[in-house]
Amino acid sequence: MNKKENVTFAVGSVTNAMRGRDLLSQNGITAHVGRAQPNDVNGCGYTLTVSGDADRAWRLLQTAGIRIRSSQ
Amino acid sequence: MIYFDNAATAYPKAPPVAAAMTAALREYGGNAGRGGHRLSLVTAEAVYRCRERAAAMFGLSNPARVVFTANCTASLNIALKSLVRHGRVIISDMEHNSMWRPLVAAGGRNPCFSVARVGETSEETVANFRRLITRDTVAIACLSASNVFGNLLPIEALGRLAREYDLVFLVDASQTAGIIPLHMERMHIDLLCMPGHKGLGGPTGTGLLLCGERYTPYPLIQGGSGGESRSPYPPEDLPERLECGTLNTVGICGLSAALDFAAKGDMNARYREEMQMTAKLYDALGRLPTCRLYTPRPAAGEAAPLFSFNLAGKEAEETAALLDREGVAVRAGLHCAPLAHRHFGTLPSGTVRLAPSRYTTAEEWQKVLQIIYKIS
Numbered sequence: 001m002n003k004k005e006n007v008t009f010a011v012g013s014v015t016n017a018m019r020g021r022d023l024l025s026q027n028g029i030t031a032h033v034g035r036a037q038p039n040d041v042n043g044c045g046y047t048l049t050v051s052g053d054a055d056r057a058w059r060l061l062q063t064a065g066i067r068i069r070s071s072q
Numbered sequence: 073m074i075y076f077d078n079a080a081t082a083y084p085k086a087p088p089v090a091a092a093m094t095a096a097l098r099e100y101g102g103n104a105g106r107g108g109h110r111l112s113l114v115t116a117e118a119v120y121r122c123r124e125r126a127a128a129m130f131g132l133s134n135p136a137r138v139v140f141t142a143n144c145t146a147s148l149n150i151a152l153k154s155l156v157r158h159g160r161v162i163i164s165d166m167e168h169n170s171m172w173r174p175l176v177a178a179g180g181r182n183p184c185f186s187v188a189r190v191g192e193t194s195e196e197t198v199a200n201f202r203r204l205i206t207r208d209t210v211a212i213a214c215l216s217a218s219n220v221f222g223n224l225l226p227i228e229a230l231g232r233l234a235r236e237y238d239l240v241f242l243v244d245a246s247q248t249a250g251i252i253p254l255h256m257e258r259m260h261i262d263l264l265c266m267p268g269h270k271g272l273g274g275p276t277g278t279g280l281l282l283c284g285e286r287y288t289p290y291p292l293i294q295g296g297s298g299g300e301s302r303s304p305y306p307p308e309d310l311p312e313r314l315e316c317g318t319l320n321t322v323g324i325c326g327l328s329a330a331l332d333f334a335a336k337g338d339m340n341a342r343y344r345e346e347m348q349m350t351a352k353l354y355d356a357l358g359r360l361p362t363c364r365l366y367t368p369r370p371a372a373g374e375a376a377p378l379f380s381f382n383l384a385g386k387e388a389e390e391t392a393a394l395l396d397r398e399g400v401a402v403r404a405g406l407h408c409a410p411l412a413h414r415h416f417g418t419l420p421s422g423t424v425r426l427a428p429s430r431y432t433t434a435e436e437w438q439k440v441l442q443i444i445y446k447i448s
Contacts, residue, residue, distance in 0.1 A: 013299045013312045014105040014113070018120045019136045035108020038301075045299035046108075065134075067309060 007054035008047045009061065010036045010069040017046040020066045024050065029057050045069065074436045075401045078270065079219050079247060079378050079427035085330065086273030092329035093275060096322045103318055105298035115321055122328035123311070129335055130264055131255030132282050139281040139311045140319055144246045145170040146292075147265035147281035150314055151242050152213065154289035156184040159210035161242075162201055164225060165189050165415050166218045169408045171244055190415065194226035198233055205237055213242035216254070217376035220412045220425060221367050222247070222350075224374055231260030240287045246270060247376045249280075250334045252343050262286045272334055274327035277320050283310055291316065342430050346377040349428060349437060356441045357381055362448045366416050366423065380416075380423035383448045388422045394447045395424075400440050402426060 011017050017033040024031045029052045036045040050057045054071075061068055075083045096118065102111035104119040123135040132138065141147045148170045155161055156178045163171055165187050175185040186209075188200040201212060212234045217224045227243060234241035242263040245254055250271030256264055261284065268278030283289065291306045295316035300307055307313045350370045357363045362384040370379055383391050392404035405422040406413055413419045428437060 012307055012309055013297070014116045015120060015123070015136050015311055016309060018116065019134070033113065044301050046105075 005054075006049050006051050007057070007071055008034075008049045009058070009071045010045055010047050011061075012045050012067055012069060014046045016066050017048050020048045020061050020064070023060060023064050023066075024048070024057050027056075027060055029053060029060070031057065073399050073401055074440055076426050076428055076432070076440060077401045077403050078429040078432075079407075079425060080403055081267075081269045081276055082271065082273050082429055084431060085269075085275060085326070086333040088329040088333050089273065089275060089326045093322050093326040096325035100321055100325060104321060105312065106296075106318070118328065119319060119321060119324050122324050122331065125328055125331035125335065126280055126282065129331055130249075130282055131257045131259075132264075132284065133257070134285070137283040137285070137310050139283065139314045140324055141279035141281055141314075142277060142320070143269070143279040144244065144265050144267040145279070147279050148242075148244060149174045150281055150289050150292045151263045151265060153178050153292055155211045155213070155240060155242070155287075157290065159184075159208045160206070161185045161211045161213050162188055162204045162209060164197075164201075164214040166221075166223070166225070166412045167215055167409070168219055168244065168246065168412075169410070170246075171213060171215065172411055187411070190223070190225060194229055197226055198229045201230060202233060205239070209237070209239060211240040211242055213244070215244040215246065216252070217247040218409070218412050219247050219378075220407045220409050220423060221380050221416060222370055222375040222378040223367055224248075224252075224376065227254075227261070228259050234262075235260045247378065250330075251339070251346070251376060253339050256282060256284055263289070268323070268327040268330070272327065272330050274330035275323045278323040278327045280327075281314065289314060293317075343377075344372050346428065346430055347372040347375070349432065349434070350375070350377040350379065350426075353426060353428070353437050353441065354379055357444065360445060360448055363444070366418065377429075378425060378427035380418070380425050382418070382421075382423055383444075388424050391424045391447070395440075395443060398443045398447070400443055 021031045031048045031050045034047045036047045038044045100115040100118045102115040104116035123138040126138045127135040152174045186204040191197040240262045245266040249266035264282040268274035269276040297312040364382045388404035404424045
C-alpha cells in the first residue's frame with residue numbers, strides 16, 4: 001500500500017469505523033469515517049479513509065481486531 | 073412525595089439527563105449506523121460517545137463491546153440464552169426473575185442450571201458455587217447485590233473461581249452499577265449486565281451488556297444492522313451483532329449524560345455516604361419493637377444502599393399502601409425475586425423495601441422514619 005496517498009478501508013459497521021478512527025488518531029494517523037458504496041459481496045457498510053501511512057494503519061486496525069473488508 | 077423506590081428506578085434522574093434527551097430530539101435525529109449523511113453520522117458519534125463512557129466506567133478496554141439493550145432483563149436474556157447453548161450455568165439463590173426465568177425457559181424439561189446458596193460468609197458462598205461445578209458447567213452467573221435485601225455477593229472471589237475453572241462469569245449489576253465501583257478486567261467479569269435507569273441515573277428504556285474479550289454472545293433476535301446487508305446472517309462483530317433494529321438514540325443520549333455525570337466525583341465516597349444514611353435508617357427501625365429486619369446492619373463493602381423490613385400484624389403490601397397514603401413511595405411484595413424471599417423465609421407475602429439514593433436528604437429519611445413509627 002502507498003504510504004502517502006489516501007487509502008480507504010471498508011469496515012463492517014459505523015462503530016468499528018469510529019473505533020478505528022480514534023485508534024489511528026491516538027497513533028498519529030488521521031482518518032475519516034464515511035459510508036461505503038454497496039457491493040455484491042457485503043451489501044453496505046462504513047469506511048475509514050486514511051491519510052498517511054496506510055500500511056501502519058492497516059496493521060494497527062488488524063491488531064485491534066477491527067476487520068477490514070477491503071481496501072482501495 | 074418522598075421517593076424510596078430507587079431500586080426499581082432512580083428518581084430523580086441525574087441532573088443533565090432531561091436536557092440531554094431534549095437536545096437529542098433536536099440535534100441527533102438521524103438513525104445511527106443507517107446511512108452516510110451528516111445527521112446519521114453525527115447521531116452515530118453521540119451513540120459512540122456513550123459506549124466510550126460506559127467502557128471507561130466499567131473497565132472494558134474496547135467500547136465496541138458495549139451493547140445497548142432496552143433494560144437489564146434484555147441484557148440478561150441475550151447473555152443467558154447464549155451461554156446455555158454451550159452447557160450449564162450456576163446461579164445464586166438470591167437471583168431476580170430476570171436471571172431465573174430465562175434459564176427455566178431455556179431448559180424446558182431439562183434444567184440447564186444449578187442454584188448455589190449464598191452463605192453467611194463470602195468463603196461459604198464461593199464454596200457453595202465451587203461444589204456445583206461439573207464438566208458441563210460453562211458459566212457462573214449472579215447478581216452483585218440483592219434487589220430485596222441489599223446484601224452483596226463476593227463478586228471478585230467468584231470471578232477468580234470462574235477463571236480458575238475457565239468458566240464465563242456473568243454479573244447482574246442492577247443494584248450496584250453507578251453506586252459501587254465495578255471493573256470488568258480486574259474482577260474477571262466476562263459479561264456485565266445492567267439497567268441504565270437505576271444507579272446510573274439514566275432514563276428508563278436503556279440497558280447495557282458489556283462483553284469482555286473472552287466471550288461473544290449469540291444474537292437473541294435478528295434484523296437490520298446497518299451494514300453487510302446482503303448476508304442473511306447477523307454481523308459477526310459487536311456491537312451490531314446484538315443490536316439489530318433502530319437504537320433508542322434519545323435514551324442513549326440521556327444515559328450518556330448520566331454516565332458522564334456519574335464519572336465526576338468520587339463514587340466510593342458517595343457510596344459510603346449512602347451507606348451511612350442507610351445504616352441510620354436501619355438502626356432507627358431496629359429500635360421499633362414491631363419492626364422486623366432481615367439482614368445485618370448495612371455496611372459499606374457488605375451491602376448496597378437498600379434493605380427490607382416488615383411491621384408486625386401487617387402484610388407488606390398493606391404497609392406500603394399506608395406509606396403511600398402518607399406520601400412515601402416504596403415497593404412491597406416479592407420484588408420479582410421469589411428466590412431471595414425463599415432464602416430469607418419471607419414468602420409468601422414478601423417485604424417492604426427501602427431504597428434511598430444519593431439525592432435522598434436527611435429530612436426525607438427522618439420524615440419516613442416518623443411515618444413508619446406512626447403507622448406501626
